[in-house]
Amino acid sequence: MKKIIHRADTRGFANHGWLKSHHTFSFANYYDPNRIHFGALRVFNDDSVKGGMGFGAHPHDNMEIVSIVLDGALEHRDNTGKQEIIKKNDVQLMSAGTGVIHSEFNASKTEDVNFLQIWVIPNERNVTPRYAQKTFDPATRENSLQVIISPDRSEDNLWLHQDAWFSLGKFDAGKTLDITQKAAGIGSYLFVLNGELEVAGETLGTRDAIGLSDYDVETIKVNKSAEFLLIDVPMLQ
Structure with missing residues (x-):
């Protein structure tokens, strides 16, 4: 079994006033040659945007982009005329493929929105762009x-x-859960949204993460009530 630990306080951080963004992997002005990706998982940003603010129209291509709103609401617009509001418990994905132009703004004028934006390297390039929510x-x-x-x-x-799986869990203190490698060559990345748990001999707290590969079964022990996101992706080189 191989493992890599990403502690919350080791993430890259950008404070633009209207935007506070933590980068698990190299992104924008944050660069760490040892933290480029975990397999096909290329970007994992933990963003907080102030009311009335957001990201203006910008392009993407050949990337699978997942947005998970944790608190508040996010407004999405794109060059196809699509307009959506993404709220807590909503998940939106965008296959950028041959190219899209979109914007993301806080849907509230007063309340912050906190969301995860996650990029996955696709197994097929130049696909027709698509959205799903x-x-x-x-x-x-x-x-x-x-x-x-x-x-x-x-x-x-x-x-x-x-070939990717995303799963959310919310577990009471004292609970245990076994996770199993999906298939040969698939790794698991676990990000703790809040709480405390143990896995693979490591204690993880809020916003800590662990990547596991070349394993069969690992047990998650929940020390304090915890919510987490588990991502299974191919371990690309």
């Missing part, structure tokens, strides 16, 4: 893993152009 019932992840993205391309499922 879904609301997930938080009760379904009480002491259980709630799969929010998987490779299953059914009509009601969120999927990426990659």
Whole structure:
């Protein structure tokens, strides 16, 4: 088993006044040659945007982009005329493919919005851009893993152009959970949203993360009530 630890206070940080952004991997002005990606997981940003502010129109291509709102609401617009509000418990994905131009603004004029923006390297380039969005019932992840993205391309499922799984969990103190490697060559990245848990001999607190690869089964022990995001992706070189 291989593991890598990313502590909350070792992340890159940018404070633009209207935007506070923590970067788990190298992004924008933050660069660490040892933190470029975890397999196909390329960007993991923890953003907080003040009311009435946001990111103006900007382009993306050949990247799978996932937005998960933790608090508040985020307004999305793009060059196809699409306009959506992403709220807490919503997940939006965007396959940038051949190219998209979009903007993201806090949907509130007064309250902050906190969201995760995650980029996954696709297994197919220059696809037709696409968007999908879904609301997930938080009760379904009480002491259980709630799969929010998987490779299953059914009509009601969120999927990426990659063999990737995203799961959310919310567990009471004292609970345990076994996680299993999805397949050979697939690694698991666990990000603690809040609380405290133990896995692979490490104690992780709020906004800490661990990446695991070449393992069979690992047990998560919840020391303090915790919420976390688990991402399974191919371990690209």
